[in-house]
Amino acid sequence: MTNEVKVAAYMCKGCGLGERLDTKLLVDIAQSEGGVSICKSHDYLCSSDGIATIRDDIDNQGVTHVVIGACSRRSKTEAFNFSATDAGRVGAADEATKGVAVARANLREGVIWSQPDSDDARELTQDMANDYVRMACAEAKFMQQPVADPERGANKRILVVGGGISGITAALESAKAGYEVLLVEKTAHLGGWTKTFHRRLPAKEPYAHPHDNDIDELVNQIEVAANITVFLNATLTKTSGAPGQFSVDITTESGATVTENVGALVQASGFTRYDASQLPEFGYGKSPDVVDQIELEALAKSANGPNGEGGIARPSDGKMVESVVFVQCAGQRSDKPGHLPYCSGYCCNVSIKQAMYFKDQNPDIDTNVIYTDLRTPGNSEDFYRSAQLKGVVFTNGTVNKIEVNKIEVNKVGTEGDQLSVNFHDHILDQDAITHADLVVLATGQVPNSGVDIESKIPDANDRADNTAGQSAQVKVSVESILNLDYRQGRDLPHLKHGFSDSHFICFPYETRRTGIYTCGPVRRPMDIVQSIEDATGAAMKAIQAVEGAAMGRAAHPRSGDLSYPSFRKEGCTQCKRCTVECPFGAIDEDENHYPVFNESRCRRCGTCMGACPVRVISFENYSVDTVGQQIKAVDMPDEFDEKPRILILACENDAYPALDMAAHNRIEYNAFVRIIPVRCLGSVNLIWVTDAINAGFDGIMMMGCKKGEDYQCHFVSGSELAHERMSKINDTLSQLQLEPERVQTYEVEITDIERVPKLINDYAAKIDEIGMNPFKGF
Amino acid sequence: MNQTTSVSDPSPVEKYRNNFLKEVEANVEEGDWVKMCMQCGVCSGSCPLGSAWAHPPQELFMMIRAGQREEVLRSESMWMCTSCYSCVVRCPRELPIMHIMHGLANYANRLGLAPKMNPTKRFAKLFWDNIAATGRVNESRLSIKLYFMNGLVSGIKTAFAMRKVGLGMLKTHRLNLIGFFRAGGIKEKNQLQQMLNKAYEIEDKRKGLS
Structure with missing residues (x-):
């Protein structure tokens, strides 16, 4: 790349910009204040003629940086893409014609569409546009068009952890797509829990009867597949590296260890059975006549095996079962210590399926499902109806107690147990007792997600004794699954109850470790059908990850971004803030406590950049300077002009789109604001606040995503960290004799189209109340 | 339960076992629908007379599953149904709830368990006797019998209270007083009786009633 910087600016007159704004003045400002060497205006910049003008200047005038004064950076992204990967560009691969950096001045959504079209408003509208042009010119000069990380890895093998239905599906799907797969299973055989089941829930029309369990066929497909290598009795003892270049130690029971290189991992470690002895x-x-669902599957399987006739016998004395009671939500959806606080979601359907085992064999067997809320989503409603048709009785009630009595002598002359189920009937509002030969408890799934690396008390023994009054904690296994050689811990971070963390709505398969995807009950409780769908999705994400990593591209949500963080080692004070706060565990430490960036693990949120107190971390096209210079470029009216200035740092994922959409709806907001999009509120460095105060801004609004337990932050903890950092700024403000209101943080959702302009106007009114920044003009 | 019990001698009526549900399925008109109820309660909430029912339909269905045979069959609730169809059109499981209510009432009546003095039951009996005798409804006789259902004094009071309606109907030839004295009806009345008797016989045989 040439070191010479040549900036060209182009002002668009389309979409009403020409009528509402003085384009000639904007061109003058770009040239005189923005310092650009070429500045042109065009009637419709995004037209082929407009694009050709810009291309021509890049190719023939040596332009390295382009400023576009037109619509929002979220519009016309294809047209204004002058990067090296731009397909239409002749000689794009040529080193000399590498793509150019583009800065966008948002004159359409940011100015004319959010301001009133009146003669009175003309002056303030023009002021806004002038500033956005100054800001874009300042930004452009400090940007560089990113080039892919030269250290990227191109290994495209996919490693699947877990040989249950989820793992098998992920392996088969990846293999079918042409990728080499390594499948690691802890036990001696594939098939997981599914292999122990008698029948499956129906997956297709008419959703009326249990299906045959086809797991053996799937296991067979794995065994014959040429590009799947299976490791049985094996675990991962070390995982290091990054997407496209993971190194994994696979250790078998015998102690032998092989090291394999893979591009991505799919963790399908499934669930462990809830301990019903609680x-x-x-x-x-x-009594052996009280079983959980998994034990009933075993009973049904052996009853239907080579020696069975289909009838299920009572374990205590071998008498044929004549009555069964299914207890739903056993130890689930309850705050009692040791119980699962969540609904596992699949157990209603499983009880329906198991009741059918009895009814299909002998319709005279009494089957009673005692439930509080029968949850049979989607097509399962047909399954529920089918069970009712078969005569399964559903009773809305809560089981309080099951008493076990020894029967002295029964008809067969053997000794069995008699079970009395004490429950409260919610429809008739009465306590009732029913007797049963067999009771099946619908206990839930506990995720097998490895160690909780964010746990305050990492020791398993300490975790067991919960303080009374607190909501029940789910005990999770303390055996690591992945044994990650990462600075932030050995396993994937958990969200709640031990389930692995992901952005549940937008990016469900993504975990907080790039290139490692989870699927199946390790993400949330699931049945077989859901696990298969989930595993297919995770396999696709893993494929995307290895392909992206090979090109040096970021994974979600900045998919395709080639930039990556770099740091100036001589300025680093080894404070470790970046390595601790990175939401994705991308940064390790070397022996001298300097950060070691794993570029391919990075999601490019800039949280490290926001954290760095000495500002040594930057991206090629996003740095302390690209934003800081924009702040400084704003033309600051003096104290007596009655034109305050408010800086808005808006998250580009939710807040900025919301502002754009408000403009599309022509919802007007205060003309004194200057908005700068940031990758994540977590990337906001405190120096920008200082810069803004020193530059004379009267107030600063920060808009990030929802934080906390139900976070919506696209980078998990960026918004949370930003709120935390800004809460500590009050001391500094008061030392400077400034009101704390001068810096405010907000949670904004993408749907807050009407709320955001209101927030801005309210804040502007408040600034009007407390008066101008006393540092203005210094 | 502290004492040990034997399986061969369970408590007299084992609740929440399908015995009564199966009886209803076999003997009550549309009774095989009862098991399809999913206990959402829309029927009970939709019934315009719901507050007057001791046990709204949803509850009756649960009582059937719970094996509360006596309570269901002796209940006045299903006699409260006015056949408005609100529950039928709203039931998400498409149960013919109204027909089941009538079926239950009918079955209770056949067993002799229906509440003796229930007015709906009594009117139904008057109506049936009236129509079964001649094959046509004799309105004069039905009205008079209904008015005097509770004795002479209350009959006179009711007739007095209804006199304007009665006179109006007479004037417009909507009420035939001669019909009170002359039976009328269909031809071959004895054949209707034979048909009804045969029907009773078939039903009784099927349901095991005497």
Whole structure:
């Protein structure tokens, strides 16, 4: 890349910009204040003629940086893409014609569409446009068109952890797409829990009867697939590296370890069974006739095996079962210690399926499902109806206690147990008792997600004793699954109850470790059908990850971004803030506590840049300077002009689109604001606040995504960190005799189209109240 | 339960076992629909007379599943149904709830368990006797019998209160007083009786009633 910087600016007159704004003045400002060497205006810049003008200047005039004064950076992204990967560009691969950096001045959404079209407003509208042009010119000079990380890896093998239905599906799907797969299973055989099931829930029309369990066929497909290597009795003892270049130690039971290189991982470590011995009130452990759903599958399987005739016998004495009670939500959806606080979601359907085992074999067997809320989403409603048709009785009630009595002598002459199910009937509002030969407890799934790296008390023994009054904590396994050699811990971060963290709505398969995807019950409780769908999705994401990594491109949400963080080592004070705060564990430390960036693990949010107190971290096209210079470029009217200036740092994922959409709806807001989009509120460095105060801004609004437990932040903790950092700024402000209101943080959702302009106007009114920044003009 | 019990001698009526549900399925008109109820309660909420029912339909269905045979069959609730169809059109499971209510009432009546003094039941009996005798409804006789259902004094009071309606109907030839004295009806009345008797016989045989 040439070191010479040649900036060209282009002002568009389309979409009403020409009528509402003095374009000639904008051109003058770009040239005189922005310092650009070429500045042109065009009637419709995004037309082929407009684009050709810009291309021509890049190719023939040696332009390295382009400023576009037109619409929002979220519009016309294809037209104004002058990067090296731009397909239409002749000689794009040529080193000399590498893409150019583009800065956008948002004159359409940011100015004319959000300001009133009146003669009175003309002056302030023009002021706004002038500033946005100054800001874009300042930004452009400090930007560089990013080039892909030269250290990127191109390994495209996919490693799947777990050989249950999810892992098998992920492996088969990846292999079918032509990728080499390594499948690591902890036990001696593939198939997981699914292999122990008698039948499956129906997956297709008419959703009326249990399906045959086809797991053996799937296992067979794995065994014959040429590009799948299976490691049985094996675990991961070390995982290091980054997408496209992971190095994984696979250790078998015998102790032998092989090291394999892979491009991405799919963690399908599934679930562990809820320990029903924590439910003594239901007689579990007191009688063998009280079983959980998994034990009933085993009973049904052996009854239908080579020696069985289909009838399920009572475990206590071998008598054929004549009555069964299914207890839904056993140890689930409850705040009691040791219970699962969540609904596992699949158990209603499983109980329906298991009741059918009895009804299909002998319709005279009494089957009673005692539930509080029967949850049969989607097509399962047909399955529920089918069970009712078969005569399965559903009772809306809560089981309080199951008593176990020894029967002295029964008809067969053997000794069995008699179970009395004490429950409260919610429809008839009465306590009732029903007797059963067999009771099946619908206990839920506990995720098998490895160690909780963010746990305050990492020791398993300490975790067991919960303080009373607090909501029940789910015990999760303490055996690491991935054994990551990452600075932030050995496993994937958990969200709640031990399930792995992901942006549940927008990016469900993504975890907080790039290139490692989770699927199946490790993400949330699931049945087989859901796990298959989930595993297919995760396999696709893994494929995307290895392909992206090979090109040096970022994963979501900045998919395709080639920039990556770099740091000036001589300025680093080894404070470790970046390595601790990176939401994705992308940064390790070397032996001298300097950060070691794993570029391919990075999601390019800039949270490290926001964290760095000495400002040594930057991206090629996004840095402390690209924003800081924009802040400084704003023309600041003096104290007596009665023109305050408010800086808005808006998250580009939610807040900035909301502002754009407000403009599309012509919802007007205060003309004194100057908006700068940021990659994530987490990337906001405190120096920008100082810069803004020193430059004379009267107030600063920061708009990020929803934080906390139900976060919507696209970078998980960026918004949270920003709120935390800004809460500490008050001391500094008061030392400077400034009001704390001068810096405010807001949570904004993408749908807040009407709320955002209101927030701005309210804040402007408040600034009007507290008066101008006393530092103005110094 | 502290004492040990034997399976061969369970408590007299084992609740929440399908015995009564199966009886309803076999003997009550549309009774095989009862098991399809999903206990959403829309029927109970939709019934314009719901507040007057001791046990709204949803509850009756649950009582059937719970094996509360006596309570269901002796209940006045299903006799409250006015056949407005609100529950039928709203039931998400498309149960013919109204027909089941009538079926239950009918079955209770056949078993002799229906509440003796229930006015709906009594009117139904008057109506049936009236139409079954001649094959046509004799309105004069039906009205008079209904008015005097509770004795002479209340009959006179009711007739007095209704006199304007009655006279109006007479004037417009809507009420035939001669019909009170002359039976009328269909031809071959005895054949209707034979048909009804045969129907009773078939039903009783099927349902095991005497």
